[in-house]
Amino acid sequence: MLMWGFLGLGRLKRARLAQETATSIAQKATAAQSSHSYRRWFGASIARMAPVRDPNTLSNYDAWRTKHTTANFKVDFDAKSLRGSIVLELESQTDKASNEIILDSSYVDVSSIKLNSAPSKWEIKDRTGPNGSPVHISVPSGASKGEIVKLEIDLATTEKCTALQWLTPAQTSNKKAPFMFSQCQAIHARSIFPCQDTPDVKSTYNFNIQSPHVVVASGVPLLDAPEEAGQEKVYRFQQKVPIPSYLFALASGDIASAPIGKRSSVATGPNELKASQWELQDDMDKFMDAAEKIVFPYQWGEYNVLILPPSFPYGGMENPIFTFATPTIISGDRQNIDVIAHELAHSWSGNLVTSCSWEHFWLNEGWTMYLERRILASIHKNDAYFDFSAIIGWKHLEEAINEYGEDHEYTKLCISHKGIDPDDAFSTVPYEKGFHFIYYLDRLVGRENFDNFVPHYFSKWANKSLDSYEFKDTFLEFFGAPEYSSLKSKLSEIDWEGRFFNPGLPPKPEFDTSLVDVCFQLADKWKQKDFSASPSDISSWTGNQVLVFLNVVQNFEVPLTPEQSQKLGRAYGLTETKNVELKSAYYQIAMKAKDTSSYAGVAELLGEVGRMKFVRTLFRSLNTVDRDLAVKTFKKNRDFYHPICRGLVEKDLGLVALESA
Numbered sequence: 001m002l003m004w005g006f007l008g009l010g011r012l013k014r015a016r017l018a019q020e021t022a023t024s025i026a027q028k029a030t031a032a033q034s035s036h037s038y039r040r041w042f043g044a045s046i047a048r049m050a051p052v053r054d055p056n057t058l059s060n061y062d063a064w065r066t067k068h069t070t071a072n073f074k075v076d077f078d079a080k081s082l083r084g085s086i087v088l089e090l091e092s093q094t095d096k097a098s099n100e101i102i103l104d105s106s107y108v109d110v111s112s113i114k115l116n117s118a119p120s121k122w123e124i125k126d127r128t129g130p131n132g133s134p135v136h137i138s139v140p141s142g143a144s145k146g147e148i149v150k151l152e153i154d155l156a157t158t159e160k161c162t163a164l165q166w167l168t169p170a171q172t173s174n175k176k177a178p179f180m181f182s183q184c185q186a187i188h189a190r191s192i193f194p195c196q197d198t199p200d201v202k203s204t205y206n207f208n209i210q211s212p213h214v215v216v217a218s219g220v221p222l223l224d225a226p227e228e229a230g231q232e233k234v235y236r237f238q239q240k241v242p243i244p245s246y247l248f249a250l251a252s253g254d255i256a257s258a259p260i261g262k263r264s265s266v267a268t269g270p271n272e273l274k275a276s277q278w279e280l281q282d283d284m285d286k287f288m289d290a291a292e293k294i295v296f297p298y299q300w301g302e303y304n305v306l307i308l309p310p311s312f313p314y315g316g317m318e319n320p321i322f323t324f325a326t327p328t329i330i331s332g333d334r335q336n337i338d339v340i341a342h343e344l345a346h347s348w349s350g351n352l353v354t355s356c357s358w359e360h361f362w363l364n365e366g367w368t369m370y371l372e373r374r375i376l377a378s379i380h381k382n383d384a385y386f387d388f389s390a391i392i393g394w395k396h397l398e399e400a401i402n403e404y405g406e407d408h409e410y411t412k413l414c415i416s417h418k419g420i421d422p423d424d425a426f427s428t429v430p431y432e433k434g435f436h437f438i439y440y441l442d443r444l445v446g447r448e449n450f451d452n453f454v455p456h457y458f459s460k461w462a463n464k465s466l467d468s469y470e471f472k473d474t475f476l477e478f479f480g481a482p483e484y485s486s487l488k489s490k491l492s493e494i495d496w497e498g499r500f501f502n503p504g505l506p507p508k509p510e511f512d513t514s515l516v517d518v519c520f521q522l523a524d525k526w527k528q529k530d531f532s533a534s535p536s537d538i539s540s541w542t543g544n545q546v547l548v549f550l551n552v553v554q555n556f557e558v559p560l561t562p563e564q565s566q567k568l569g570r571a572y573g574l575t576e577t578k579n580v581e582l583k584s585a586y587y588q589i590a591m592k593a594k595d596t597s598s599y600a601g602v603a604e605l606l607g608e609v610g611r612m613k614f615v616r617t618l619f620r621s622l623n624t625v626d627r628d629l630a631v632k633t634f635k636k637n638r639d640f641y642h643p644i645c646r647g648l649v650e651k652d653l654g655l656v657a658l659e660s661a
């Protein structure tokens with residue numbers, strides 16, 4: 001039991017202590033949380049009034065708010081189900097007692113609900129759209145403002161659960177044990193247990209999880225070793241910092257762990273442990289130190305990384321205590337660990353300060369891109385890195401906006417989510433348009449001034465959720481102080497409504513192009529048919545520089561010929577590389593070049609990675625050049641993909657009707 005051995009008492013105590021400090025911030029925050037007004041009239045595209053400001057919840061969280069959640073689950077690998085109970089402690093928000101609690105749910109099998117330990121009257125209504133089936137629980141005598149009621153819900157997750165993936169031993173790398181993991185963002189927590197599934201509500205958590213295998217969760221372990229429970233063990237965790245439901249996370253399987261920093265370890269399958277440790281151990285503490293300098297001390301105690309099996313659908317997911325990450329970042333060259341800088345940055349932007357609904361998702365991701373780039377520039381001691389990464393981001397933004405069309409709702413910073421499944425609206429737009437908005441504000445007021453605003457913003461909103469207008473108010477209030485009076489006319493220039501609601505590209509900033517120029521120059525050479533390529537063209541480059549180069553080539557107006565594309569792959573070792581970023585970028589070029597000899601490699605890669613960034617783009621391209629192979633490849637790997645990925649690729653390939661069932 002490497003993992004439990006490693007998490008020695010000293011570290012556990014330190015982690016718990018850090019969480020105590022965080023709790024006091026949390027308590028101060030709670031009062032403010034309910035006082036801010038959310039009955040506002042938003043700009044035209046997300047014009048909505050109360051009852052609640054999150055259109056992706058059916059819960060009546062204006063009347064009740066979850067304060068504490070206890071998850072008592074048994075991980076049943078045979079039945080591929082979590083079974084047990086969830087206990088929600090909800091606080092009444094109104095003097096006019098509300099006689100009903102409405103929770104979100106989606107394909108959960110609920111067997112009983114107790115209200116304050118007594119049987120209750122409850123009903124699960126039919127699903128009507130992407131938000132699932134509301135659970136109505138009657139509270140006959142109501143509750144006065146501030147009173148807490150306790151719901152104990154017995155449940156089992158079902159086959160249709162969209163948050164969990166269950167892998168058989170044969171689907172894992174050492175084939176020894178089954179594996180399961182969750183992915184709750186954006187609205188999948190409701191398919192594990194009924195809850196107020198909105199980022200506008202934050203709750204503390206206890207996890208009591210029984211499993212035959214090691215368990216990891218988004219809480220601090222409470223025991224120095226798990227308790228024996230017959231053949232199985234019970235793992236207990238606590239999360240004292242209030243978190244939104246989308247940060248609830250669990251994984252269980254044959255997991256080992258090793259240190260990568262002062263308060264960090266990496267956990268993964270025993271066969272992958274050494275490589276994972278090597279990939280991360282040099283930079284983990286550097287990332288942490290840089291982030292703490294930019295914002296303020298880390299509030300969560302430990303920061304660990306769980307490297308998942310290849311079907312993990314994202315690059316990374318910022319689950320507190322344990323970031324979940326794709327194994328594609330373990331590329332053996334330390335070239336893809338900016339994902340970890342990103343997920344770590346979420347410990348402030350997203351996890352501590354949270355967008356109140358998916359309409360304001362840019363507040364999570366735009367801020368996180370900004371912090372990620374600041375962290376990377378700081379550890380490279382070179383501001384050109386910031387611009388380099390920002391230029392890549394701008395390119396992705398242009399591509400996304402081109403693909404949607406420049407008037408599309410999803411190209412707005414604030415995206416209307418009424419009747420929309422957040423997974424369908426997900427794109428690079430909130431990341432990069434969000435980043436560019438923050439970066440614009442940074443340049444407008446000047447770096448030194450903006451650096452004062454950053455910790456102010458994150459402490460003011462710590463443990464709370466906010467909307468874009470509250471962000472605006474906070475910014476204007478801060479820079480409205482007398483010492484910033486010289487900024488007055490600059491501040492009045494900001495077109496807040498336009499920035500929030502204009503579709504298409506925002507104004508393009510000036511970039512320091514020193515690190516991309518060489519990439520563009522090499523790409524230009526590939527426009528000549530007889531260019532003689534050599535591995536030395538790129539041997540001193542970072543992985544991201546190679547990516548920029550490949551991206552430019554991919555977007556050539558006249559695609560490469562199949563022969564040129566093969567030459568490029570050979571010269572730069574792109575068909576054999578372990579770096580999936582590079583490999584998939586190369587395959588995009590090969591498919592554009594209609595190099596039919598590459599299609600088998602594309603299909604093979606699609607059976608090896610489940611990260612949607614690669615899977616969805618590769619499938620889209622393969623579908624245009626060889627639909628039969630695309631459909632065949634999807635059907636072959638259907639069970640390998642995570643349910644979220646499976647569902648989206650089915651839509652992308654036109655294999656199901658588009659509306660969310």
Ligand code: BES
Nearest residue numbers: 185186314315316317318338339342613
């Ligand atoms: N929180 C996101 C992942 C996410 C977003 C999951 C929306 C579900 C719904 C995570 O922080 C993220 O942005 N991951 C990126 C990392 C990249 C930007 C470095 C990814 O997965 O590619």
Ligand code: ZN
Nearest residue numbers: 342346365368
């Ligand atoms: Zn993110």
